[in-house]
Every structure is written in C-alpha cells, then in structure tokens.
Amino acid sequence: MQNPMYEAAQADNDVICTTKDLKLREAVSEKKQAAGIRNVRFNNPVSVGTHGDVTEWDASRKNGNLGLYNRLKEETHMLFHTGRDENPKIKAAFGILSGLLTGLIFLVILRFTFDYTYLQAGIITVVYTVIVCIGLALSSLCRCIMAILVPNFFTGKGRAILLSIIFGVMLSGPIANISHNFKESGNSLACSVDLIKDQLLVLQRKLDKPVKDIILNVNKKKEALEKTVFAAHRSITEAQSTLKEISQTLATAGPTLEALYQECQKPFNDFYRTCTSKCPLGPMCLCNEAKDISAGLCDNVRKASDYFVTTAATKTMVALDDALKLFTADVDMKVFAKGGANSSKTSKKIQEEINKEVDEKVNVLQMISFVTTKVLSLSLLIIFIQSFLYIKSYLAKDGYDNVYITKGFRSFDEEQERLGQTSLLPLKKGEQTKYVDTRSWKLNNFELTYCTTGLAQVFLHFIFCVTVVLFDYVLFYILNLVRIHGSLELGIQGQGTLKIIVHGDGPVKDFYEFLFQGLDINEGFSSNLHLGRCLPSPNKPYDSNIPVFLVLYLVAIGVVCLRGYGMRLRRKISAYYYPEQEKARITFLHKTIRNRRAGVQRFLRQQVRSTHKECTIKEQLRISTWLRSNCQCLDKVLPNRNQRKCTSCGQTGKESGSTIINCADETTGKTCKAMYCGDCKAALAGVCPLCCDNDVVLRD
Secondary structure (H helix, E strand, C coil): CCCHHHHHHHHHHHHHCCHHHHHHHHHHHHHHHHCCCCCCCCCCCCCCCCCHHHHHHHHHHHHHHHHHHHHHHHHHHHHHCCCCCCCHHHHHHHHHHHHHHHHHHHHHHHHHCCCCCHHHHHHHHHHHHHHHHHHHHHCHHHHHHHHHHHHHCCCHHHHHHHHHHHHHHHHHHHHHHHHHHHHHHHHHHHHHHHHHHHHHHHHHHHHHHHHHHHHHHHHHHHHHHHHHHHHHHHHHHHHHHHHHHHHHHHHHCHHHHHHHHHHHHHHHHHHHHHHHHHCCCHHHHCHHHHHHHHHHHHHHHHHHHHHHHHHHHHHHHHHHHHHHHHCCCCCCCCCCCCCCCCCCCCHHHHHHHHHHHHHHHHHHHHHHHHHHHHHHHHHHHHHHHHHHHHHHHHHHCCCCCCCEECHHHHHHHHHHHHCCCCCCCCCCCCHHHCCEECCCCCCCHHHHHHHHHHHHHHHHHHHHHHHHHHHHHHHHHHHHHHHHHCCCEEEEEEEEEECCCCCCCCHHHHHHHHHHCCCCEEEEEEEEEECHHHCCCCCCCCCCHHHHHHHHHHHHHHHHHCHHHHHHHHHHHHHHHCHHHHHHHHHHHHHHHHHHHHHHHHHHHHHHHHHHHHHHHHHHHCHHHHHHHHCHHHCCCCCCCCCCECCCCCCEHHHHCCCCEEEECCCCCCEEEEEECHHHHHHCCCCCCCCCCCCCCCCC
16 A cells, blocks of 8 residues: 555656656556565655654655755756746746846956946946846847857957956066066165265265365464564564654754754864964965864764764664565465265156156056956957857858757768668768867867967967066066175275474474464274165065966966867857757758768769879880880889879878778679779778769759
C-alpha cells in the first residue's frame, strides 16, 4: 500500500515532468514493482510503525521543500526554456532586475574606470537604467542585445577599455611617482644652489672683514695725525703772530734808531767843523778821516736797525712758513671694497622651471588619458550598437558570421544523409581552416589570427608598461644612491697672520710704531658645507602595483584568447533567441559547403586533366624518352624522371605527408596512369577525372 503523502508529492512532480521523463519513470517503476521493491522517493523511508502524526509532519516538511524546489525549477524552465514571446510577465520582471544590476555595474565602471564624478556618473546611470529596464521588460530584441554585450566585450572594444584602465593605473602609480621623484631632484638642485650661494656670501664676509679692520685702523691713525698736525700748526701760527708783533715793535723803534744815528753823527760833525775851522794844516789835520770814522760807526747803527727790523724778521718768517708747510698735511683715503653675488638663476626659479617642465609633461599625459577615457567610455555605447548591428545582420543575412559547425548542423547533415545525399562531415582539410567546430575546444586558424593580433597589441602595451615601471625603479634607485652616499660634510679652514715689529730708538722709531700700530692681522675663517639637507628624498615605487598590472594584463590576455569562444557564445545566444533563423542559417551553410565542394571538384577535375595532358606531351617530347625507346642500353644510364607524384597537386608522398595511390577504375578494373595523394583523392570524392568524364552535379 502506497503512502498517501508520497502519492501527493508524486502527483505534483508528474505535473511538471515531460513526456519522456514520465515514460522513463513508468518503466523504472514497473521494474521495481516486478522485483518486489517499494517505489518510495525519499532517502529515508517513512516507517509504517511510527505514530501517524509524526509521520505525516515529517513527510509534509520534506515534501514542502521538494515542492519549493519544483516551483523554482518550473519558474526557471518558464524563464529560460520557453519561447522569447512566452511568459512576458516573468521575463519582464527578470529584465527589470537585470537592468538594475547592469545599471549598478555601469555606475561603478563610469566612476572608477572612466573617472566621471559621482554626479555625472549618477545622471548617466539613471538615464541608462531607465531605458534599459524598459527595453528589457518589453522587448525580446533588447534582451538579446544586452545578452550579446558580454561576448562582444571580448572584441577589440573590450580590449581597448582594459588597456585604457591599465594606462590609468600607470598614470596614478608609476608615472605619478616618476613625476614626484623628478621634482625631488629639482628641489635638491635648488637647495644645492642656495647652499653654495650662502657659503659664498660667508666667504665674502670673511674677506671683507680684514679690509674693514684696516680701514678702521687707518681712520684712527688719520684722526691722531690730524690732531698732531693741528697742534703743530697752531704752535707755528702762534710763533708767527708773536714774530709779527716783534716786527711791528721793531718798526716803531725805527725813528729812535735814526735819532741815535743823528746823535752819533753830531759829535763827529762838530769835530769836523771845528777841525776844519781851527786846524790850519788843512788836509793834514785828519778832519776827513774823523768824518769817515763817524760815518762808519754811525752807519753800523743804521745797518743794525735794518738787519733786526727787516732781515731777521723776514728770515724768521720764512723759516716759520717753511715749518708750517712741514706740518700742513691731509690724509685723503680712497677705499674700494665691493662685494656681491650674482646668479643667472635663483634657486626658486630653477625649482619652478623644473616643476613646470615636469608638470607640463604629466599634464599632457593626463590630458591624453582624460580624452582617451572619455572617448573610450563611448565604447560601451559602441559595443551596444555593435550588438544591435550583429543581431540585425544575423537576422537579415543567412551567410553573416555563418562559419560554425554546430550540433544542429550535424543533425541536419545526418538527416540529409538519410535522405540520400552525401554527408559533408567530417570536413575536408582545407575546410577545417574556414569553419569552426563548436565541439572542439581548439581554436580555428582565423580565430588564432585574431588572437595573435590582439596579443601583439597587448604585448606592445605590456612592454611600454614594463619600461615605465623599470624607469620608475631605476630613477628611485639612482636618487636613493645619491641620498645614501651623497651625504657630504665639507669643511674649509683658513688662517692669516701679519705682525709688524719696529726696532730702534728715537723719534723715528716712535713715529713708525705709531704709524704701524694696529695694523697687525690675525684672521681666520672656517666654512662647513652640509649637503645632507639638500639630498633628494625619492618616493619608493609602489610594489603593490606589480600584481595589479599582472592581473590586469592576465585579464587582457584572457580577453584576447577567449575572443574565439566569445564569438561562439555570441552565435549561441543569437540562436537561443531566434531558433528559426538558426535553422535557416544551418540550411544555408550546408548548401554553401556542398556547392563550394562541387566548385572545387570542378576545378580539380579540370586541373588534373590539364596537368595530365602537360605531363604526357612533355614526356613524349623529352629526348631521354626517345633514347630509352630506341636504345634500351641507355635505360640504366639516363636519370629516371618517372617519380611518383600526385597528378593533381604535383607533390611527392614525402611532401604531401601521405601515400601516393595509383588510380583504379573499380567498375572496369582498368588502371590509368594517374596517381593521387590522400587529400586530392578525398577532394575528388574518389572519382578520377581521367577515368570518368561525368561532370559534378550541384544539389540543392
């Protein structure tokens, strides 16, 4: 007897089971019943001897979980395994949820990948989300386009977005660090210029100090000499004044001396008159001699007066004037002491110029990155347009992107084979490079070509990134070596001594001592140059950027390598939404391959006939053939030209990699001279054009 709870659960399961599942389940049930086995669904069978309430509660709980699973399975089946126009409400709700999720992803991409502000990214995302949600809710075409966006990301547009992201990381990481370290080197240079300038100014002050001390000492001596000269000048001037007073006094004494002269002359004059009047001897009386004596004596009085008053005073005044000239002196000191510091550029100017140059280059890169990221942000719209154009071409052109040998194609080929046509599978060697077998994980040749092109772009970008990162590390290494080994302390000392010693006695020694006193020099200088404060302090490159770059480049390489699989997925999605178009495309592809094969067979048959004719005529007109036919003794001497070559492609067995097979007409048993390699024989469908003249017939 069956459990009623099991029967209820079994009835629920049977509602959603397909016909095939029901038949399979009935067959299994019949086998179990024939073997005497009870058909119970639960892993732990319900014991019959247990209390009825407990048994019913346990079974109802398990059946409730099973019913939830079945309902979820049913809704999933209704969502993914029904036609594109069926269950519109469920698909509309799922479309709205998908639109909200893609809107959130779109917001993150705009903000953190393309560097939009939160306001800009929010406005764009709101507009995008509203449009996409409406489209996903109401249009199956829009749902198909949004689904194709994912595989379209594996195209060149997605690769460009990834490379732009990597370039943005480079700007914010190594390039920004390089810019900072360049500025540090500029700051170090400016600091060194300042330090050198300061030390030169210190040395200049050290050199100016002895000169200033000498000037100060000379000024002091000058003041002392001026005081001495002034005292002597004043004494001589006072002597001149006294002498003038004496001269004036003597000048007033002139009449007195004249009176003395007259008094001196008076006795002699009286004697002369008396002598001449009383002496009868005349000249013999010596009266004239007495007069002459009186004249000589009295003249001496007059001459003494003139000497004292005029000559002595004049000579004394001349002597005093000469002495005054000796003490008339003035010290005119001309001092030329000039110092200054000239610089073609100031440290601030150097620092500003270096920072300006670095900022200009970085700003150019940032502008390029800004414009590139904003332009690449449009690539999202371009990918959407590309998806729309793909669906448009997919629906309008049966031959568009129709190179995939799918499960449906194989089923159609089997059906055509049952109808009497020749199977197209497996594909020929030349066809395997043109068409993609979706069962194989191996990429086709043209898929590998796209991968090679994409990998070349990624590799070049990777080389550029490695160059930038290495330059960042090399610049840091150099500046760090300068910082470690460039800590220099330079000390400069100097000492100068000048001591003047005057030997001897007397006023000249005293004069020299007075003159050279204070001119002794004992000066020294010292200068310390500390370069430690001017050494650059570079930023260490961020080691965390390396794994980020590796991950991003691995993702980029993955996007490039998965391009072929993405294109396969794109076709799979299109076929899922439009199965009727996929059937038409399969039929078109099948006919295309068949007709191309027929065309190739026509060409090969004509090629074989032409090649055979050419070889036959050459063989007939060859001299060695004539000699062989007329003189058999030369057969072993002449070279053998009859090599086993394919009549169609002309390759030997070693060149073609297959065995060369002679042609044999299976119907008549006749053997012709044609030989074929395996590929050409398969391309000719096993029919030799030389044995069979029937042309290839195309089949619709």
